[in-house]
Amino acid sequence: MAEDLIPEDNLLIADSGEVEVRPDDRVDDERHDEENRLKPSFISAVHDALEAGDKGAVYDLVEPLHAADVADLIELLERSERTQLAAAISDLMTSDVIAELNDYVREDLMEALPAQAVATIAEQLDTDDAVQLIEDLDEADQRAIIAELEPETRAAVSSALSYPEETAGRLMSRDFVAVPEHMTVGDLIDFLREEGDLEHDFFEVFIIDERHHPVGTCALNWILTTPRGVRLTDLMKRDQTLIPVTMDQEEVALMFQKYALISAAVVDESGRLVGQMTVDDVVHIISEEAGEDALLMSGAGDGDINEPIREAYTARVRWLVANLGTAVVASSIIALFGAAIEQLVALAVLMPIVASIGGNAGTQTMAVAVRAIATNQLTRANTRRILWREFRVALLNGGTIAALIGLAAGVLFTPMMGVVIALAMIINIAVAGLAGVLVPVIFERLDQDPAVASSVFVTMITDSMGFFAFLGLAVAAGLAPL
16 A cells, blocks of 8 residues: 555654554755755856865855756856856765766866875775766876775776777676576576675676677566576577777677667677676767767867867868868859849849758758768668669659749749749759768768768858859840850
8 A cells, every 4th residue: 555655754643543644844844955066056056165175165055956956056157167166066076966967067077186085986886987077187197196096996996997989998887697507597696795895787688608798688587487406508698789988989889789789798809708888878968969060060079168278179060171171162153254243133132042951951961971980871882772762762852842932932033933943942952962971971971970061061062053053044044254
């Protein structure tokens, strides 16, 4: 019954001897506090206490907050105030708070704290989180912090940092359960009960041979529902999806998605079990990669509001300069038809429409192509088929838009102008469909990230072709002189 779950603290004994549920005022207070967390008035109070140098008041304000809220509070403050806050609430700066911080904010704080303090925080974290804490710091700071770590943690962190960024070796957890293949189910259960230093969250047990190579896995539900005398080699699943330490994180995420994995063993070059990847790691990778690709397509760099101004400027300005160059190409095509535009104002009115619609069509196709490349759906084996498919979609789209704009232009201007803009629209959208696939594919074949610069070149192609097709057809139809 639901009544059996009511805590004893919330029960009130009536005069009649019957038990009644007593409202918990503390729950209401907690809800009220939760509703008022991190509101402007609260942030202002923290700011005033920091400005006054009243560490006690700062601590009293922050102490009731959840670790995630403390992290949010730090990010909401000015950069100069973050170190002050961290010093005022030093014993509240737990590993849970650090793990929730934005990368740039965390890096700033870690650089401001002494190596011993950072090492203490790192010791509380899982190895993969400790690596994430240290990896973005300067090499000198990394060495100082690693030197302060316990020997076991130091060896694990140093090993992880030896692998390239965004690979399984960097991201894997070194906390896993592995047992020799000669065990029975009963031996394993006894081991799990007696072992005091087990990773809290694990979904399967890895079975290894004498060389420490994984030979199979046993899911926890199999272990719990199988008689004790059964040998693990008779119970285990021998088919495994093994992840090399050097595999890129995007490929790891694709493997988890394709094979519906919960966890997977990570092996080194010799096939030895060195770690595991779990689905929670992969969810983080997918979220990170999706956001990264979207920002790269816009040329916005990391797109983080905590990113230093100089880094944000450097990341964005180079693509704006490239975009300026491509815009000059489109403008030079317009200049070739300057006399025609002067003679017929309708050309100046209509030509932005052709370029704009073509650009949107190219962006649509490019987004599909970049995603297909990222998810391994577009490869060398099916490039021609996908190209032909997108070309046919572009022709259908072009025909529809051409009919609408051609009819409108024919009514507003002349029937010939309607024909010209309709043909130009079909040509430009068809070219946009081809460019939207070919540009990302070419970047991918050149071992460049197709999300980085595809939009700049696709836009240049669609703008240039739109202007050239429309103005060229207008001149050819005798609507205006060249």
